[in-house]
Amino acid sequence: MNNKNNQVNTSQAFKEAFIKLNPSYMIKNPVMFTVELGTLIMLVVTIVSMVSQNDFLGNFGYNLTITLLLFLTVLLGNFAEAIAEARGKAQADTLRKTRQDTPARLLTNGKEEVVSSASLKKGDLFVCEANDIIPADGEIVEGLASIDESAITGESAPVIREAGSDQNTVIGGTRVLSDRIVISVSSNPGESFLDKMIALVEGANRQKTPNEIALTILLAAFTLVFLIVTVTLKPFADFLNVSLSLAALVSLFVCLIPTTIGGLLSAIGIAGMDRALKANIIAKSGKAVETAGDIDVLLLDKTGTITIGNRKATAFINAPGVPMEDLVKASVLGSLADTTPEGKSVVELARKKENATYEAPRSSRFIDFSAETRMSGIDLPDGTSIRKGAWDTIKKWSVKSSTSDLDFLEEEVTKIAGKGGTPLAVSVNELAIGVIQLEDIIKPGIQQRFARLRKMGVKTVMVTGDNPLTAKFIAELAGVDDFIAEAKPEDKMNYIKNEQKEGKLVAMMGDGTNDAPALAQADVGVAMNSGTQAAKEAANMVDLDSDPTKLLEVVEIGKQLLITRGNITTFSIANDVAKYFAIVPALFAASIPGLAALDLMGLSSPESAILSAVIFNALIIPALIPLALKGSKYRPIGASALLSRNLLIYGLGGVILPFIGIKAIDLVVSLFI
């Protein structure tokens, strides 16, 4: 966001701050609502004090100043909320820009017709070809295409989308790079998934989260207590024949109630969702963000999250007496027809490491992997048959190998498996000639991220299709706490349910339709934007980048949200100590001179003391807006250390800072009165 944008936002937010003064809106925030009421009372007092004067009503000029300051306090609270909303809007607008009106080639009864994307309705079919911008969200019903989704995700590599597969959804605003597809519109204009989510982020439909409601209740209770405190002060003063001005009483009330957190509470909530959005995660509700901070268990797919891509071939190991060249050649020929990532990586390794490329002779017969033979390979025209597969199978097939060769290879195979690799044995004409080592490449820095999660108290679980031995090795290497090996979709579901039975909160990320039930079951389900519509509907967050490591950020954003709320609440309440010492002596200074001993700050006059406290109270709100928007930093230093730290900064700091602040303001104010 550039500077100019910020300018526009601020003036817009200022306007919003006035619109939000509407009492029917203010009442949702009980703390600030009472400040608004206090302002109205002071307004009446100010007007009355123009015509009649007594001790209780006070003098006009002073009343007017207090009234204006209280009004400023309300306004600043509203402003904080408005600025958070404005920032959310700016984020949302950027997203929306990608969804401007584009021509759509509507397909009705086989005929094409160009219409505006805005007129597309749910179920309409339209056609897209190379270089078309997809006009609306939908599912491909026919064809396959490569699509550039960089406008939404920022990821420049094109993705393949195909009808009938899990990868059949397209997002409006992305561009088709090749081929022709027919798409069925999945929602009415303005109701697309993204539209709904953007509206949520903008705050228009924002609902208070459970924790926010609980905190609001607590703050309302404090407000009520201080209302009782100030109202009853009048009869006490009367009993003692001590005079008291209404302006001072209202000021005392406003200073004591937790206006700082009251004014910033909703801004903090909105900013939490904004932060998620900034990380390209759309949260369907604030509750989901809040829950993310509580996550106990994190389910992560191995592939793409813990390891880079898929397993890769990393070494050829030849049997004694077999030339390396023969093994490489056989491996490459046997893998040519293998389109799996593993197969491709064998060819790649041969080219890179041994600088060898081979082509299959014409009329070779490719043998596909089948569940029966559990091998794949090639039969060459000269009668040579090459097979590769799991060691058990190849061992059985290689009847011509000597026992010593088999023993040698078996030893190698065990070694590879023990290191977490996957051995792939190669045999030519029923003679085992070597083993290809396939390995997972663990993402650099992933161990540190898991260590960080462990410090937060989050248990990480790796989900993989690997056998338990390999899974265990990789789990240990990456530093995850647990793993689900040979995982089927229902295994994830069962794991989540079991953890939840123990009262734990579980987060997971998924993309496929078969992930949808588990995504819905998880307390925080993050669907990848590249995933199916079903997965996105079931999840409570969508990651636009489709980056599985995002879960870690989600957890931190959730924690940050709660911490910010807690810290500012503590700060706000701790401030009361100093405000008491400023206002209470000032209230009674004239009638009970002894109480001047409580004026620890040595403020210049009772009027100045009260004004300074009220000014401090108002100014602290804008001073903390940056903190509310940015959030308190989360440090994974353990719960107790974190508590001590925040207590010291916001608790003790909250006690001390206002003493300094009020004194400083008093020095300035005393120049004027």
Place this chain on the structure above:
Amino acid sequence: MNTEILGVIFIFLLSLLLAWPLGKYMVKVFKGERVWTDFMGPLEKLIFKIAGANPDQSLNWKENMKALIVINIGFFILAFLFLALQSLHPFWNPNGFGNWEPTLAFNTAVSFTTNTNLQHYSGESGASYYTQLLVFCWLQFVSAGTGIAACALLFQGLKNKASEGLGNFFNLLVKSCTRILLPLSIILAIILMVNGTPTNFEGLQEVETLEGGTQLVAAGPAAPMVAIKQLGTNGGGFFGPNSTHPFENPNYLTNIAENVAILLIPMALVFAFGFYTGRKKLALLFIGVMSVLFVAFVAVSISQEMNGNPEFTKLGLSDPTNLEGKELRFGAAASSLWGVSTTATSNGSVNSMHDSHTPLSGGIFLLDMFINAIYGGVGVGFINFFVFVIVAVFIAGLMIGRTPEFMGKKIEAREVKIAALIIILHPFLILTGTAISSYLAATDQSLASEWIHNPGYHGLSEMLYEFTSSSANNGSGFEGLGDDTPFWNIMNGIVMLLGRFLPIIGPLAIIGSLAIKKRVPESAGSLQLETPAFAAVLISVILIVAALAFFPVMALGPIAEFFSF
């Protein structure tokens, strides 16, 4: 070190030392395990049979609260009728005391039912021995038992994994009386009798004084009443001057015994929490937090009394120690310890006149009652403390980035709502009550002269103390206030009722909703309660929530008086 101070330290440490095994024993009683008092079994069975109750049936919080309220309404009605119609019963009334004025009967019946034992009457000049024993002494047992039973229900609720049964209130009430209060009272009563506290049924006795004159001396069955008054944090004395009276508190030894008895069960219940729930460390943290405040308050009070009255110093007196209103048998330090003990635990018995303490010492007593959870009244003290813990856990939980939980149970809007209401209640009752009386006294001169004998700041403190003592169910008086009038009788009565039952029902409702929640396992990210940081949060919450609300009125009462010396 000064022997007076050593005595204070001895009493405090002895209380803590005795509270530990007592806590263990109480948990056995609550859980129905074998204890040496099992011989009470047949008596208890008889009570259950007469009452038609099934003691083994575990009830949920609502059913238990219904039982608690119904039983207590019964206690109240009986007490009121006995007092209002005292002249009708024919025996144990050697002095022939008559019926009580209805508002005084109402106030007193409420006062004893609610474990407050605010006394707008004087025992020796208004209550027959029958009334003393079968109304006052009886209620001091069952009201204390009610508190202990409620606390035991709370322990069970914290322990529940995800079930609503909290135990059986009636069973716990009976056993608290027969197995905890009764044996302890017998021990204390014997100590008192040996040291000279009377236990007889004779009327006023005429004795010859040292100066040779004659005097009518009241006696009666005082020892048992004094014993339960201390142990059950009741405070309702047999004689008007309470434990300043030489018959109630004959010597320094009985003073030690009674002061320990004041602190014993409230302290033991904190340990009992640890034994019951298996969170001993947490119990130690709780008792530590309470003790830090307690010791600090005792220290302030003692230093204020020992430094004494600055007016005395100005007059050139060699010993400025403030001994006004104190028993010379006990001295200033022991009086301060007792004062802090009795106000901290909602006991309300006195061994010195609180009215005559120096202003800040009196302020400390008020502060004790504002908090009302430093050990607190039997059972209810821990229940009040629990509300502070809920608020502290909520704020501390946020600060570490977890939605708050206590002992594995999530604290959500419902729990916070109830805790918030309970937190508002105490300042509301005290401040509005005092405000109404201040308003009346300020506008009607005749009322002011009837109630207030010390106008100005001290007068405000007296009214404030009376309402605080009522709301905290303490029962001690700042005296000096003309409080046996319909206004005070009725107002205090209402305040005592609300201040007693809402703070039991509210937290039990919280427990009811926590009990059925699933337990969240603790992880490295969970809030560690047994840490100095959480203790700091807890102390801050107690001081800020309970004390800050009263700062302005304290500034007008004790603090203004202090600075205006």
